Amino acid sequence: MVISVKDLNFSYRKRPMLFEGLQWSVPEGSVVGLLGKNGAGKSTLLHLLSGLLFPKSGAIALGQHLPKDRKPAFLEDIFFLADDVAYPGNMSIGEYERVMGAFYPGFDASQFDQILADFGLEKKVKLKELSLGERKKVFLSFALSTNCRFLLFDEPTNGLDIPSKSVFRKVVAGNIKDEQTVIISTHLVADVEKLIDRVAIIDAGKVQLDADLLELSDRLLFNTSPNLPEDSLHAEKYGTGYQFIRSRSGSEAQTPVNLELLFNAVLNKSLSNESIFQTQNSEVL
Numbered sequence: 089m090v091i092s093v094k095d096l097n098f099s100y101r102k103r104p105m106l107f108e109g110l111q112w113s114v115p116e117g118s119v120v121g122l123l124g125k126n127g128a129g130k131s132t133l134l135h136l137l138s139g140l141l142f143p144k145s146g147a148i149a150l151g152q153h154l155p156k157d158r159k160p161a162f163l164e165d166i167f168f169l170a171d172d173v174a175y176p177g178n179m180s181i182g183e184y185e186r187v188m189g190a191f192y193p194g195f196d197a198s199q200f201d202q203i204l205a206d207f208g209l210e211k212k213v214k215l216k217e218l219s220l221g222e223r224k225k226v227f228l229s230f231a232l233s234t235n236c237r238f239l240l241f242d243e244p245t246n247g248l249d250i251p252s253k254s255v256f257r258k259v260v261a262g263n264i265k266d267e268q269t270v271i272i273s274t275h276l277v278a279d280v281e282k283l284i285d286r287v288a289i290i291d292a293g294k295v296q297l298d299a300d301l302l303e304l305s306d307r308l309l310f311n312t313s314p315n316l317p318e319d320s321l322h323a324e325k326y327g328t329g330y331q332f333i334r335s336r337s338g339s340e341a342q343t344p345v346n347l348e349l350l351f352n353a354v355l356n357k358s359l360s361n362e363s364i365f366q367t368q369n370s371e372v373l
């Protein structure tokens with residue numbers, strides 16, 4: 089596992105515990121959607137992974153790096169795209185590229201040009217003269233062009249309009265290399281649905297579900313029905329009928345994971361890693 093978080097405890101000063109005994113591991117080369125309701129701690133977890141916050145106790149490792157040390161070799165290997173990036177407003181996009189690109193050995197200037205062009209942005213414009221969404225596109229283009237081994241994106245589609253969200257999906261999918269590990273936090277599941285290969289859901293201080301989407305499609309069936317299915321693990325009213333999740337038997341055709349339904353099921357405590365993977369085991373036995 090290229091990212092491992094063990095027994096993580098964290099709270100902000102004079103605030104109740106946010107994470108208690110949080111465990112998480114991420115395989116190398118994954119693109120993970122980190123989901124959680126407002127205030128669940130998605131941003132905080134990304135800050136901890138980047139070494140911008142320190143655990144009260146527990147251990148975090150990204151490859152051979154310990155984020156809390158913030159060693160130069162780690163800083164070259166990670167790009168954290170925060171929700172609110174501090175930026176030098178008087179710099180043009182091109183100047184920002186020259187100054188900041190120097191910190192990243194893998195920075196690819198022609199890749200940056202290409203992604204900016206995909207987003208329809210011109211390099212001579214000053215950062216302060218851009219709209220919020222346009223600036224987001226610049227930093228996202230820059231992040232992808234660093235080719236860092238670890239990319240952490242906090243709510244990257246915040247501020248993007250609908251056409252830009254589809255460019256975002258294409259640009260991210262087209263610029264991630266196999267050896268890069270990407271974590272994208274969001275509460276807008278539709279924005280990342282076709283992009284991610286794993287999902288992690290945090291709630292109540294822990295990672296409540298952490299799974300590969302192919303494994304989930306293998307074990308669970310997502311569907312709709314006019315009536316409430318008796319064997320559903322989770323169901324919600326949907327139009328005049330229901331959408332539901334139930335265990336999938338090996339002979340049934342697989343269905344795509346409905347992330348929103350899965351998210352609600354996990355927050356409702358209808359599903360967890362244990363329940364999904366144990367159900368399968370007991371059926372096999």
Ligand SMILES: Nc1ncnc2c1ncn2[C@@H]1O[C@H](COP(=O)(O)OP(=O)(O)OP(=O)(O)O)[C@@H](O)[C@H]1O
Binds near residue numbers: 100125127129131133
């Ligand atoms: N600097 C801070 N000092 C004290 N409490 C904080 C600080 N930053 C965040 N919190 C609290 O920690 C909790 C988790 O916040 P965080 O921003 O990590 O959640 P989130 O899952 O990213 O939420 P959102 O989806 O709204 O962005 C919240 O209750 C928040 O109020």
